[in-house]
Amino acid sequence: MSASPGPARVIDLLGYEVRVAPWLLDESGRLAAQVAPAPTYAIITDANVGPVAAPQLVGSLRHFAPHSRVIMQAVTPGEQEKSRAAWTRLSDWLLDERCGRDTTIIALGGGVVGDLAGFVAATFMRGVPFLQVPTSLLAMVDASVGGKVGVDTKHGKNLIGAFHQPAAVVIDPTVLQTLPANHLRAGFAEIVKHGVIADAGYFDAAVRVGVSITTADATAIAWHGDELAELIATSVRIKAGVVGRDEHERGLRQVLNFGHTVGHAIELLSDFSMLHGEAIAIGMCVEARLAEHLGVACVGTAGRVERGLASLGLPTAIPLSVTGPALLEAMRLDKKSRSGTLVFALPAEVGAMADPDRGIPVEDRHVEHVLASLPVP
Numbered sequence: 345m346s347a348s349p350g351p352a353r354v355i356d357l358l359g360y361e362v363r364v365a366p367w368l369l370d371e372s373g374r375l376a377a378q379v380a381p382a383p384t385y386a387i388i389t390d391a392n393v394g395p396v397a398a399p400q401l402v403g404s405l406r407h408f409a410p411h412s413r414v415i416m417q418a419v420t421p422g423e424q425e426k427s428r429a430a431w432t433r434l435s436d437w438l439l440d441e442r443c444g445r446d447t448t449i450i451a452l453g454g455g456v457v458g459d460l461a462g463f464v465a466a467t468f469m470r471g472v473p474f475l476q477v478p479t480s481l482l483a484m485v486d487a488s489v490g491g492k493v494g495v496d497t498k499h500g501k502n503l504i505g506a507f508h509q510p511a512a513v514v515i516d517p518t519v520l521q522t523l524p525a526n527h528l529r530a531g532f533a534e535i536v537k538h539g540v541i542a543d544a545g546y547f548d549a550a551v552r553v554g555v556s557i558t559t560a561d562a563t564a565i566a567w568h569g570d571e572l573a574e575l576i577a578t579s580v581r582i583k584a585g586v587v588g589r590d591e592h593e594r595g596l597r598q599v600l601n602f603g604h605t606v607g608h609a610i611e612l613l614s615d616f617s618m619l620h621g622e623a624i625a626i627g628m629c630v631e632a633r634l635a636e637h638l639g640v641a642c643v644g645t646a647g648r649v650e651r652g653l654a655s656l657g658l659p660t661a662i663p664l665s666v667t668g669p670a671l672l673e674a675m676r677l678d679k680k681s682r683s684g685t686l687v688f689a690l691p692a693e694v695g696a697m698a699d700p701d702r703g704i705p706v707e708d709r710h711v712e713h714v715l716a717s718l719p720v721p
């Protein structure tokens with residue numbers, strides 16, 4: 345099923361455009377030729393995404409940049425490929441293909457491909473232009489926006505990387521038709537987060553559209569393509585608004601960490617068997633309760649967040665296998681603790697954060713109290 349793309353929503357961010365429209369992949373070659381013309385386009389994708397999305401991208405490049413060479417590499421899907429080994433392999437591939445500084449890299453995939461290909465682009469020949477073509481919902485509303493690229497090490501995720509802004513971000517929500525349902529729901533967790541931190545009306549819209557998409561079959565994505573494009577564009581605008589004020593993450597990005605102090609700890613304790621979005625859904629519920637307990641958030645905030653996330657099929661309670669002390673310990677390992685005291689990004693209500701610029705230090709006894717009073721799953 346294909347149709348011509350309607351007018352794209354365009355968000356300006358740090359000197360480049362994020363474009364969102366159904367069927368935009370068919371136009372991606374035109375955009376690439378405009379913002380990053382190159383004799384060689386090197387597409388980096390993964391083995392799940394390549395077969396479903398690369399034909400459209402390659403076809404569009406051949407049409408709009410007929411004199412350019414198009415080469416492609418697909419990595420094995422999964423976080424384990426966000427590694428220095430994969431970075432080496434891909435950099436060597438570019439050298440073997442005699443690519444130079446005038447090469448444009450195109451990251452076609454989820455956040456793993458975006459971070460990895462972006463890091464290759466940041467370092468190859470000391471930095472070449474790249475295009476982000478995110479294909480998972482999480483990558484569309486989060487990973488592709490902001491210019492953070494990098495790889496994992498055995499000591500932790502994202503420990504080696506760079507800030508490298510893309511030449512453009514091309515978002516076509518219809519590619520989500522093939523995204524597995526659990527990844528689609530997990531992406532909605534970040535969208536809900538954007539609603540909580542910035543806009544109550546958007547929070548309600550996100551839950552409404554999210555429910556109609558996540559409870560239907562994949563064809564619903566094509567039918568809701570325009571609504572979904574609007575939702576994604578608003579999420580990008582909210583993240584871009586924060587990132588634009590704090591390109592190199594000196595503090596203001598703190599609001600984006602709502603749900604993440606607890607969420608990262610749960611992700612770690614689940615040995616990463618839980619998806620990031622699932623873990624932060626739980627994290628948002630716990631942190632919203634903490635905000636209410638501290639008197640920082642209006643009564644009812646946590647209930648509203650929990651109901652929204654639950655209606656999207658996301659988990660809202662800490663797994664039975666995770667104990668309070670283990671969770672506190674894991675939170676302390678996270679980089680967000682400020683000289684031993686845990687720091688949280690907490691809401692004042694759905695749509696507004698309590699201390700948008702700094703994060704709130706919270707004593708352990710308050711966290712312990714809230715953890716002890718949570719409902720069991």
Ligand SMILES: NC(=O)c1ccc[n+]([C@@H]2O[C@H](COP(=O)([O-])OP(=O)(O)OC[C@H]3O[C@@H](n4cnc5c(N)ncnc54)[C@H](O)[C@@H]3O)[C@@H](O)[C@H]2O)c1
Binds near residue numbers: 489491521
């Ligand atoms: N750079 C940032 O600012 C930032 C922000 C948030 C997350 N991240 C990173 O993003 C990564 C997670 O991203 P993710 O959730 O997209 O994971 P992912 O890239 O592993 O994609 C999830 C799965 O969905 C598949 N997939 C993606 N799009 C598809 C499609 N359209 N059709 C079929 N299958 C598809 C992938 O092959 C993979 O199996 C993590 O490494 C995280 O650290 C980065």
Ligand SMILES: [Zn+2]
Binds near residue numbers: 486534604620624
């Ligand atoms: Zn996140």
